[in-house]
Amino acid sequence: MAGTSKRSMSPHSSQPSSPRTSSCEMFGYVGIEAVLDQLKIKAMKTGFEFNIMVVGRSGLGKSTMVNTLFKSKVWKSSPVNKLGPLPQTLQLQSVTHTIEEKGVKLKLTVTDTPGFGDQINNDKCWDPILNYINDQYEHYLQEEVLITRQHHIPDTRVHICVYFVPPTGHCLRPLDIEFLRRLCRVVNVVPVIARADSLTLEEREAFRWQIQEDLKKNGIFVYPQKCFDEDTNDKALNDKIREKIPFAVVGADREHIVNGKCVLGRKTKWGIIEAPICRTSKTSPIMFTMKIIEYTD
Amino acid sequence: MDKEYVGFAALPSQLHRKSVKKGFEFTLMVAGESGLGKSTLINSLFLTDLYKDRLIPDASARLSQTLTIERRGVEIEEEGIKVKLTLVDTPGFGDAVDNGDCWMPVVRFIEEQFEQYLRDESGLNRKNIQDSRVHCCLYFISPFGRGLRPLDVAFLRAVHDKVNIVPVIGKADALTPKETQILKQKIREQLEEQEINIYQFPDCDSDEDEDFKKQDAEMKESIPFAVIGSSTVVRDGATRPVRGRLYPWGAAEVENPHHCDFLNLRRMLVQTHLQDLKEVTHDLLYEGYRARCLQSLARPGARERTGRSKLSRQSATEIPLPMLPLADTEKLIREKDEELRRMQEMLEKMQAQMQQSQGEQSDVL
Numbered sequence: 003m004a005g006t007s008k009r010s011m012s013p014h015s016s017q018p019s020s021p022r023t024s025s026c027e028m029f030g031y032v033g034i035e036a037v038l039d040q041l042k043i044k045a046m047k048t049g050f051e052f053n054i055m056v057v058g059r060s061g062l063g064k065s066t067m068v069n070t071l072f073k074s075k076v077w078k079s080s081p082v083n084k085l086g087p088l089p090q091t092l093q094l095q096s097v098t099h100t101i102e103e104k105g106v107k108l109k110l111t112v113t114d115t116p117g118f119g120d121q122i123n124n125d126k127c128w129d130p131i132l133n134y135i136n137d138q139y140e141h142y143l144q145e146e147v148l149i150t151r152q153h154h155i156p157d158t159r160v161h162i163c164v165y166f167v168p169p170t171g172h173c174l175r176p177l178d179i180e181f182l183r184r185l186c187r188v189v190n191v192v193p194v195i196a197r198a199d200s201l202t203l204e205e206r207e208a209f210r211w212q213i214q215e216d217l218k219k220n221g222i223f224v225y226p227q228k229c230f231d232e233d234t235n236d237k238a239l240n241d242k243i244r245e246k247i248p249f250a251v252v253g254a255d256r257e258h259i260v261n262g263k264c265v266l267g268r269k270t271k272w273g274i275i276e277a278p279i280c281r282t283s284k285t286s287p288i289m290f291t292m293k294i295i296e297y298t299d
Numbered sequence: 300m301d302k303e304y305v306g307f308a309a310l311p312s313q314l315h316r317k318s319v320k321k322g323f324e325f326t327l328m329v330a331g332e333s334g335l336g337k338s339t340l341i342n343s344l345f346l347t348d349l350y351k352d353r354l355i356p357d358a359s360a361r362l363s364q365t366l367t368i369e370r371r372g373v374e375i376e377e378e379g380i381k382v383k384l385t386l387v388d389t390p391g392f393g394d395a396v397d398n399g400d401c402w403m404p405v406v407r408f409i410e411e412q413f414e415q416y417l418r419d420e421s422g423l424n425r426k427n428i429q430d431s432r433v434h435c436c437l438y439f440i441s442p443f444g445r446g447l448r449p450l451d452v453a454f455l456r457a458v459h460d461k462v463n464i465v466p467v468i469g470k471a472d473a474l475t476p477k478e479t480q481i482l483k484q485k486i487r488e489q490l491e492e493q494e495i496n497i498y499q500f501p502d503c504d505s506d507e508d509e510d511f512k513k514q515d516a517e518m519k520e521s522i523p524f525a526v527i528g529s530s531t532v533v534r535d536g537a538t539r540p541v542r543g544r545l546y547p548w549g550a551a552e553v554e555n556p557h558h559c560d561f562l563n564l565r566r567m568l569v570q571t572h573l574q575d576l577k578e579v580t581h582d583l584l585y586e587g588y589r590a591r592c593l594q595s596l597a598r599p600g601a602r603e604r605t606g607r608s609k610l611s612r613q614s615a616t617e618i619p620l621p622m623l624p625l626a627d628t629e630k631l632i633r634e635k636d637e638e639l640r641r642m643q644e645m646l647e648k649m650q651a652q653m654q655q656s657q658g659e660q661s662d663v664l
Contacts, residue, residue, distance in 0.1 A: 270472070
């Protein structure tokens with residue numbers, strides 16, 4: 003009667019030692035799909051954790067970008083005239099906020115890297131960053147190997163590193179390549195064209211193509227990596243994203259009135275640049291859903 | 300005595316005719332990191348395509364690139380006046396991971412030009428000296444930074460006493476008007492703090508009209524110039540076609556004074572201060588170089604020979620020949636001494652003649 007009714011619960015359970023499961027016919031409504039609701043409720047209770055690191059030269063709009071992406075003042079960007087001298091060595095600064103949308107809580111940690119690439123000699127300026135990332139992994143590993151583990155290990159590992167490329171319009175600079183080459187091995191890297199409002203559409207496309215070529219030539223694999231594509235749906239979705247990488251972004255934290263509605267944008271003498279136009283709207287939903295789920299694997 | 304018309308009021312037009320025949324030479328250097336719109340701006344400034352066959356190296360080529368100095372020459376003619384423009388470019392500046400001392404080739408280049416001029420000046424045939432000294436350096440500052448970066452400061456300090464520096468903010472269409480003001484203010488403060496001498500516009504004479512004075516003041520206020528360059532023509536709505544950059548949200552016009560300072564820069568560089576830049580290069584910067592050079596080469600042995608040759612401009616050293624090996628230097632110095640003595644004698648003779656003829660003239664009058 004009951005017989006062999008082992009139902010496979012997760013789509014990717016490919017442990018070599020698990021017994022072979024065969025799907026069997028269901029004779030009525032059991033209510034298994036309610037598991038999804040249970041997962042959802044559980045997730046909403048515990049909340050999500052997400053750690054972003056932003057890397058790039060000063061003045062590329064990193065803090066403004068983070069604020070625009072999360073539509074809140076996550077990071078207070080300092081105005082130009084109040085800045086002190088640039089720090090001599092790279093110092094990482096983290097800020098943690100809990101933001102909530104439709105009942106879902108997100109514990110967001112943003113790590114900034116002021117002073118990256120600003121000195122005359124930028125050799126090994128990526129070392130502090132690599133050390134920080136490895137330290138977080140080390141910390142998590144320590145918690146994992148404890149005999150009595152915590153119920154929920156706080157995850158401070160960097161989930162994604164957003165690298166801001168200055169909009170020169172030519173190609174990646176040697177510093178960009180050195181950094182990306184080293185970091186793509188330890189963390190998910192997403193290169194982004196910063197301050198893209200200084201490039202016309204043709205220039206943007208040419209620059210994007212050039213960067214993709216440079217990345218390929220130097221063996222730099224950015225997120226989403228091809229080797230982690232699981233099935234054809236994933237591949238299709240990821241391919242669409244891969245075409246668009248590096249994303250060209252414009253951040254804005256001032257509001258202007260355009261056609262009667264209030265939008266975030268930058269106002270110049272020849273027009274108003276609305277922040278969502280430059281493809282940022284594609285990055286936020288995609289990045290979130292994909293990162294949070296896939297990344298914790 | 301009736302009022303006589305001597306006729307020297309026609310001197311300026313004689314000078315004008317002569318200069319037009321001779322033509323003008325101007326050497327302009329552009330420096331700054333790659334990707335700041337330097338080549339586009341040069342093409343826009345002089346309305347020529349100086350960079351027609353340029354190949355932008357890709358990233359892997361950049362990894363092993365060192366700073367090179369490139370010269371491009373072009374003859375521009377407008378209304379019968381010829382200008383031989385030499386453009387000095389510095390590709391590879393600030394591109395490497397370690398940019399320590401990356402400005403040394405530039406400094407050396409500028410000094411080599413001064414040295415060449417010094418030699419030519421001290422030579423026998425001084426009629427047709429080719430002036431290849433750098434008259435002006437347009438230094439491009441990134442609009443994305445927070446003012447001058449350490450590399451900018453280091454470069455400017457290395458060259459500010461050798462060349463006229465005009466700081467320029469490239470790709471200024473990346474900034475809103477308020478951001479532009481703040482950045483300009485910050486740069487001005489930093490330049491003062493770091494004691495960097497940029498090219499100072501001479502104050503206009505008090506008898507100029509109000510408009511000119513106003514224009515002059517405006518120009519001085521807008522340093523560093525925030526510029527946009529473009530070699531494409533856009534049509535903005537119903538108005539006439541203008542040079543600019545077309546974005547989905549509007550068109551930034553190059554020659555619109557509300558959009559950027561391109562017109563000011565062009566007016567300054569070409570229309571009003573071209574000659575002044577050359578003069579400052581000659582009178583201030585070159586003289587400074589010459590003084591330093593001669594002082595540094597004053598050897599103890601040289602002081603014995605000072606009795607023989609006294610130059611009118613400089614006290615007590617021989618003409619320096621810094622590049623030659625030591626063995627030949629002595630011989631050359633002696634030869635040059637001879638030359639100098641001969642020239643002194645000729646000069647004295649000519650002076651005596653002039654005095655005589657002046658004396659005769661005043662007698663007649």
